[in-house]
Amino acid sequence: MNKPKLDEKFVGIQVSPISFVDEGVDAVLDTLRDRVGVNVLMLGTVSWLGLKTGRSISHELDGWPDHGVPEPFQMKGGAYFQPNPAYYQGTFIKDFRSGDPQFDGKDILAMVIPEAHRRGMKVYIELMEPFFKYTGHGSTNTVDIPNLAQAMEIDVFGRLGAEPSTSHPGYRNWILSMIEDQVRSYDIDGVMWCNERNSPLDQLIQGLAPGDFSTHARREAMERGIDVEACRRACLNLYDFMQEAKAGKTFADGAFITFLRVLLDNPHALIWEKFWLERNKDLDRELYGLVKWCKPNLPFGLNVWNRNHFNIIRRAQWPWNEQTAYADWVKPITYQHQSGEVWAKELSFFQKTILSDFSPDESTAVLYRMLGLDEAPYASVVQRGMDPDTYVAGQCVDALRGVDGRAKVFMGIGIDAPRTRADQAKCTPDIAYRSVMATYRSGGHGIVLAPNYASMHLTNLDGVAKALTELGLKP
Template sequence: MTQIPDPAEKFVGIQISPISFIDEGVDAVLDTLQNRVGVNVLMLGTVSWLGLKTGRSISYKLDGWPDHGVPEPFTMRGGAYFNPDPRYYQNTLIKDFRARDAEMEGKDILDLVLPAAHARGMKVYVELMEPFFKYAGHGSVNNIAIPGLAQVMEVDVYGRRKDEPSTSNPDYRNWIHAIIEDQVRNHAIDGIMWCNERNSPLDQMMQGQAPGDFSEPARREALDRGIDVEACRRACIRMHEFLQAAIAGETFDDGAFITFLRVLMDNPALLVWERFWLERNKDLDRELYGLVKWCKPGLPFGLNVWNRNHFNIFRRAQWPWAEQTMYADWVKPITYQHQSGEIWAKELGIFQRTILRDFDPAAAAAVMQAMLGLKEAPLDSVIQAGMDPDTYVYGQCADALRGVHGKAQVYMGLGIDAPRVRADQAKCTPDIAYRSVMATYRAGGHGIVLAPNYASMHLTNLDGVARALQELGLKE
């Protein structure tokens, strides 16, 4: 039975790029979102080099252009779309990162949007996602024009510089702290949505990459915690060598899965490094939560939670909901329904190429679904079918609510025209949008966030959201 939400506690958010306000005009965008859709919270991307966060549609070649905005690619350069206050960046070498897109020249997106939104009774949350750079599949800018950025990169197990900044590097970490404090103190924002989508060392190896982070700052932190870094490095090398052999199709006497367990048990320092990495990753989330509360105790801080956390058995174990409530006022589980069949198949593919390669793919998928509590289409049709809102959105919302034990609000991240990567992938429809909203409230969710970016959403699909909100008494 659908829960009847309290209109006084309405939370209907939407993730939106700065460019949408430039293309369509601030008042026109707010009119559409408030009056046509029923949105009352803007999740505004303010710092990014990823098209999915601050640009126009990144899947226009496959999906065409939406029924609003400017129908042409945005040659974004990325960066900060507000004016950084130099006072906050004294303890980092990353100082020159203001966006230089011609369309945004001389414009501070927070100064443009905040007054107009507040005049309408709409809230504005800042949306930030780490990693900020070079994120495949998110429309990343090819060249990041930040002086000295190469100095803060991760180092892999073989001593080679990787392509993501090290979160242990004090310059990079202090920069993240600074961009949060700058916006919280200098702008009348109503909240922060933080997203952390980093791959752990084991995750990296399962995907065929050499693991990190063995940069000097990370090594020093590990030594300070009493960790034998060299033992961990040797263990990571051994696991990387095994997984490379598995991906290459090498034969193992006892099969890939048993051999994986043997390598893991013979090299327990690997788990020490995985645990160290995980805690440092969570430390960043905790630090930002504490920073926001120090600056403005009443300002909401929420986590945009990666859907890989419910598609991957290792990540599911590593990121329990109850723990996240210690550093979040609310959580947003990502459930991009029509897109998620392909993401689920891709996640399974990581295991099928490595530790589960000796098992029938359909049988392995069924077992994995059972372990993860998924009740979706079989592997051979899930990409085309997508995931059913009545089982997938409902189930993930119920799981999150059970996991937070009433200590955090649950705002479901609903995919509206989330970028597709193949022509036979399921498309969003007004019915999918409608049923996703209804499934959220039927499960007991506290609100919704329409995602990943308004710039790629069709208004006709957003009409499905509006219909559900009207039926729920959340829109006139």
């Protein structure tokens, strides 16, 4: 193993604003720098998701960590910095400052940046779209933003969707304005952007009604010469097939062959998928360009959904080499102990629809081979999780091969990522240690500890510190 250079060290951690209120800015920074070896903070500045800006969301299963305040945070969400009104003239979302009483009069960036810089630590803002997600946990109908409902996606049946449409100019301009505001108004050191949207084909395979057929999306499609109504009819035909498959219907040629037949008979569904996908990627590209226009040397990186390497269709849609055109670095999400459950959930979508004729064991074996995974069989993958020496290392090699030297690779290492099942694998100091070692052994340029410091156990972070010490990255 070629040991990394200390002057190129990138050891990041995703951290919620609430940790600095609960524990104090000095205490958090000193712990992360001195005990763990962190030198980059990925600070959640705008979110309505407890996973991003709250305390632990899985404390009922995992217990409270050995730091912070051991009680639920009834967060309202919003911006944890002070938005400058001058940047929001082109959007209807103007007042989105967090209403959490713990942050009354507080600006998290103003609180953290000077103290972090004084310690030689960098501060990146960390943002994830969609900003409103998960029922009862940042869902759109609980977000206190006037007229948000008017910016929602519209599904194939003409009904209001669950997420804002990124084709709605007011919503899209808000995202652009919010990032420009932070880049220009604060002395930040970089931006990490995460895009976790389900495409129309994603939605169909999950048995959902696909979108986005909102007025603005339709207009954009027609401007590109797309027959929107033909696309809508094609999506309806695919939806009908998926509903039949989910209901357990037996098809003469099997579910998968029948799916291909319906898809080939309805090529406009793929036209709509491609249109949606390019508009989704356009947002990433626009943000990269915006950041570089404001501050050409400010790093912009992508926090890349693990579904992109667990789903054969998304794997084809999101090649690493393409992403290097609008990212200085990428962070593949590899939350090893959590990943068995994520895999099982992803597989379940296919099992209920296009792979319903195959057992989970059969599907897992074939998909593992296609995706380059060498992990526990389906029957035990939730309980065992995925092994850092194969999973983290393999995804690191995969990403490095894909970016081909045109972007850096910072591996997303799961430390106490939230569990949803009592029998699910738990994080341990050894898992943390081996994940870090696997990253650098594979040639990775750095790590990002995730998803949220507020839910991490210091004893597990000690495994990170042990690895960094052995690598010469923690004095």
